[in-house]
Amino acid sequence: MDLATWVDAFLDHLRVERALSPLTLEAYGHDLARLVAHAEAAGITTVEGLDQALIGTYLVALGEAGMSASSAARHLSAVRGFVRFLLRERRIERDPCALIERPRVGRRLPKVLSFDEIALLLEAPEQGTFKGLRDRAMLHVMYAAGLRVSEVVRLRVADIERRKGIVVALGKGGKRRLVPLGEPALAAIDAYLEVRGTHPRSAATQVLFLSPRGGALTRQAVWKLLGGYARAVGIGKPSSPHKLRHSFATHLLEGGADLRSVQALLGHANVVTTEIYTHLADDHVRAAYRRAHPRA
Template sequence: MDLHGWIDTYLDHLRVERALAKNTLEAYSRDLGDLVKHLDDAAVDDVRRIESTHMLEFLVKSAERGLSARSSSRQLSAIRGFFKFLVRERAVETDPTELVDRPKLARKLPRTLSYEEVERLLAAPPSDTARGIRDSAMIHLMYASGLRVSELCTLKLGELDRKVGTVSPLGKGTKRRIIPVGQVALERLDIYIDLVRVHAKGAATEPHLFLSPRGKRFTRQGFWKLLKAYAKGCGIRTPISPHKLRHSFATHLLRGGADLRAVQAMLGHADLGTTEIYTRVAVDHIRTAYDRAHPRA
C-alpha cells in the first residue's frame, strides 16, 4: 500500500475506532496532506522509505512558510500518531519521528475575568423578558459548569438533572462527563425551563435545552454575539469570548481551593498538564495579594 492509501486507512481508524471529532479529523487530514506534498516533492511515495531527515526538512520548510511553533508542534503530533499506527500495523519497522524534537512553545496563560466582572456579566441579561431569562440561564450555566460553547449549545434537556444538580455533556471524542451545577444557576435554569422554554417554538419536538426564536438549538455564533453584547453593555472593556468564561470557571475554582484533579474532570481534559496551566493564573493572583499586603514583599 502506498503513502496515500495508508493515510486513508489511518484516518478511517481515527474516525471509526477512536471516534475523533469531525474538526479533529479535518486537522489531522490537513497536516498529513501537507506531509504528502512535501514527500511528493522528494519523490517518496513508499512509507518504508521515509526517514528522520524527511521529517526535519518538512518542519523546517513549515517554519520558513511562517507556521508558528504551536502549529508546527500540532503537525508533528499528528504525524507521530500516523507513524505509531504504521509501526503497530507492521508497515514500517521504525518511527522516523522518534529523533525529531518537538518545537519549544512559549506557553500562554489563559486570560480570565475578575470576580467583579463575572458578577456584572451574570447580572446583565434583563429578568423581565423571555430572551433575557434564557440568556441568563445560558451564561449562569456556562460559568457554573465550565462547559465548552459547543457543549452548551448541543446540551439536551435530558442531560440536565435538576433534582441532583448536574449536567452530563457529550464532550470531545464523544466522551460524556458529569459536572455539578451550583444552586444559583439551577434556579435560573428552572425559571427558563418552566416559564420560558415550555412556551417556546419547537419546545415539544426539539430535544436541545436552549432554543432560538426559530425553535432550533442555539448556535455557537449566536451565543458568542449575545455574550459580547452583554459584556459591552455592563462595561467590561477586555475582549471576551465563551472560552474566557470557561477559563474563569477553572481559575476561580482553583483560587477557592478546588482539587486540580476535580477541575480536570469537570473540564473534560484528558491530560492533567492541560489543566495545570490554570494553577499558574491562580498563583499569580496569590502573588499579587502577597506583594500588596506583606510589609517585606
C-alpha cells in the same frame, strides 16, 4: 495503498476506535492533508517514503509559511499519531519522528475575567425575552460548570438533572462527566425552561438551548453573542467561551479547590493540562501574602 489513502485509514481508526469528535477528526485531516501535499511535492506518494528527512523539511516549510511554534507542534503531533498507526499496522519498520524535536512553545497563561466582570456578564442578557433568558441560562451554565462551547451547544434538556443539581456534559472522546451546578445557574435554567416551550419547534427536539430555527446553536453563534454581551457591559478585554472556562478553573483554585478536583470538573485527561491554572492562582496567593504579612 498510497499515502493519502493511509491517512484516510488512520482517520477511520480515530473515528471508530478512538471515538474522537468530528471537530477533532477535521483538525487531524486538515493537518495531515498538508503533510501529504508536501510529500507529493517532493515526489513521495507512499508511506515507505515517510522518513526523517521528509518530516524535517515539512516542519521547515511550516515555519517558512509563517506558522507559529504552537501550530507547528500541533501538526507534528498529528504526524506522530499517524506514524504510530503505521507502525502498528507494520507498514513502516522504524519511527521517522524518533529524533525530531518538538518546536519550542512558550507557555502562555490563559487570560481570565475577574469576579466583577463575570457578574456583569452573567446579568447582561435581558430577562424579559426568550433570547435573553436562553442566553442568561447558557452563560450561567458555561461559567458554573466550566464547559467547552462544543459541550454547551450539544446539551439536551435531560442533561440537566435538576434534583441532583448537576449537568451531564459530553466531552472529548465521547466521554461524559457530571459537573455540579450552583443555585444561581439552576435558577437561570428554571427561568429559561419556563419559556422554552413557547418556541414553535421545542416539541420536535430535546436540544436545550434552541436557535431561532429550532436546532442547536452553532459554536460561532455562541462566540458572537458572548462577545456582544461583554462589550455591552464595558468589558474591554477580548471575551470568548473558552475565557469563561479559564475563569471557572482559576476562580476554583483561588477559592481553595485542589488540582485533581479541577481536573475532573474540566474533563482533562492529564493533570498537566490543568496545572497551567496554578500559575494564575499563585498570583492570587502572592497578592494575599503581600496584603497580610507584616514583612512582605
